[in-house]
Amino acid sequence: MTTEGPPIRRLADWDAATLRDLADGHGTPLYVLDQRRVRENVANLRAAFHEESISYAVKANTVRATLETIAETGIGAECASAGELQRAVDAGFDRLRYTAVNPPAGDLDHVVDLAADPPRDLDLVITVGAADAFEALAERGYDGPLAIRVNPGVGAGHHAKVTTGDAPKFGVPYDRVSELASEIVSRGFDLVGLHAHAGSGIHEASDLAAHRELVSRMGELARELDHDLDFLNVGGGLGIPYRPTDEPLDLDSVAAATREAVGELDARLGIEPGRYVVADAGVLLTTVNTVKPTPETTVVGVDAGMTTLLRPAMYDAYHEIRTLAPDADERESVTATVAGPICETADVLGRGRELPGPERGDVLTIGNAGAYGYEMASNYNSRPRPAVVSLDGGESRLAVERETLSELTRLEIEQ
Structure with a gap:
């Protein structure tokens, strides 16, 4: 225990290319723990x-x-x-x-x-x-x-x-x-x-x-x-x-x-x-499914929601959101509501966020997700829980497999 890192790791400190590669290799939603x-x-x-x-x-x-x-x-x-x-x-x-x-x-x-x-x-x-x-x-x-x-x-x-x-x-x-x-x-x-x-x-x-x-x-x-x-x-x-x-x-x-x-x-x-031990050591990666302009805001629909990260819906918690698109700096910014796929009005990961013009297929990263993120994930709406990747130095490995649809019913008894 000789290494003392900075007092906090900000979302901008995560390497975008590494996170994009992990999303490509393991799919999303995906937790990454460093x-x-x-x-x-x-x-x-x-x-x-x-x-x-x-x-x-x-x-x-x-x-x-x-x-x-x-x-x-x-x-x-x-x-x-x-x-x-x-x-x-x-x-x-x-x-x-x-x-x-x-x-x-x-x-x-x-x-x-x-x-x-x-x-x-x-x-x-x-x-x-x-x-x-x-x-x-x-x-x-x-x-x-x-x-x-x-x-x-x-x-x-x-x-x-x-x-x-x-x-x-x-x-x-x-x-x-x-x-x-x-x-x-x-x-x-x-x-x-x-x-x-x-x-x-x-x-x-x-x-x-x-x-x-x-x-x-x-x-x-x-x-x-x-x-x-x-x-x-x-x-x-x-x-x-x-x-x-x-x-x-x-x-x-x-x-x-x-x-x-x-x-x-x-x-x-x-x-x-x-x-304090784990929050800034984790991020959540999620893919944009839909982009819907409305009179009030641009709704950015993603494949992670309150069943993946409950804190915003449960506690009105704020998590920083960043796009990993390589050409993000070239896009015009929009004010967005980032919403998940759960059939609940509360299923919103962020409101009033300034993001480079989102496009379907973009990967977004959500910061400070290492604490009470995967831990509070659920199967509501019969959504499988996400996968988790562990980073250690330059190495990455799958730490938790992605749940499948067939596994949702594995404990149920047929009548």
């Missing part, structure tokens, strides 16, 4: 948070090639489901945190079995966000280390749908943590940590201020507990600049502010970034 950039992002995080324990929030991207890249850097994995935990184990992670929300019985069965009979020596901690979750683990005979997820009453994030720190769904209420901690310890369990998470996409000044408040409250809580802890995990959610005019986070300043906010602490401070 493993070298993933390593650079981990290096940037380590340079800033060198004293803290870092775990990758697996939900941001679970493509095997990327998980293996991150595991090789030596950081840990934070998992929100049994499936994510199994993927992380298979990819080679040895330090794992299982931090599920309202975990189903089947998930707990799998995780407890894994803890009892691991494939190798694993540092696995299960985090409970409710007293019931603790009781469910006890009923299954789990006797490994535990942490408590806390609801500190402070949330932040790029959208209300991903603000978690003040949502009742997440964590044990702040003023009830001490009681649960005492119960866990009195029954002979090893309580090793506390966990909290403000939300996702923390980037603006107001978000950072809320995050510092969360860290401060968690530091106070850790000091108040009548119990020694190994770690205090204050979550991830570090955002990136999705718009080309936005500035990247100053990680050194964020790290310093986090240390200052938590105060004196015997436990090791931990963070769990996901988006």
Whole structure:
């Protein structure tokens, strides 16, 4: 881990000829994930948070090639489901945190079995966000280390749908943590940590201020507990600049502010970034199917939609869009709406975008698609999920095959 790349990789930094070749060779829609950039992002995080324990929030991207890249850097994995935990184990992670929300019985069965009979020596901690979750683990005979997820009453994030720190769904209420901690310890369990998470996409000044408040409250809580802890995990959610005019986070300043906010602490401070590790390491390639001038806008119909990249429809998220046409500089610009093939008004990847006059067959690239892109892809409208290509240096390989129409019904039982 000696290479530290720039604080953000902009869409213009991707080589257009390479992306065109990948689209020609693998078809579209196509996700492209650059493993070298993933390593650079981990290096940037380590340079800033060198004293803290870092775990990758697996939900941001679970493509095997990327998980293996991150595991090789030596950081840990934070998992929100049994499936994510199994993927992380298979990819080679040895330090794992299982931090599920309202975990189903089947998930707990799998995780407890894994803890009892691991494939190798694993540092696995299960985090409970409710007293019931603790009781469910006890009923299954789990006797490994535990942490408590806390609801500190402070949330932040790029959208209300991903603000978690003040949502009742997440964590044990702040003023009830001490009681649960005492119960866990009195029954002979090893309580090793506390966990909290403000939300996702923390980037603006107001978000950072809320995050510092969360860290401060968690530091106070850790000091108040009548119990020694190994770690205090204050979550991830570090955002990136999705718009080309936005500035990247100053990680050194964020790290310093986090240390200052938590105060004196015997436990090791931990963070769990996901988006920051993978977002700018991925792009989505899509082909123009139709170009339709209308009185309001030019509608550019593409073969990727909300089933390929959900974030614009789900969160009104902005992703930069660029044409890869070799003669783009020679075309007259138009104001366009880039829309997908899904039968929903929400199926729009970008509105009011200035693009070189689009033509049928052009390939467009959509930036910062490495986080929550392929991960949230679906089969709505019976659309097959896209393929994924992994880049590493000058080499490329197919990481995930394109789903076929016949595979859409492979789990269905004929009557």
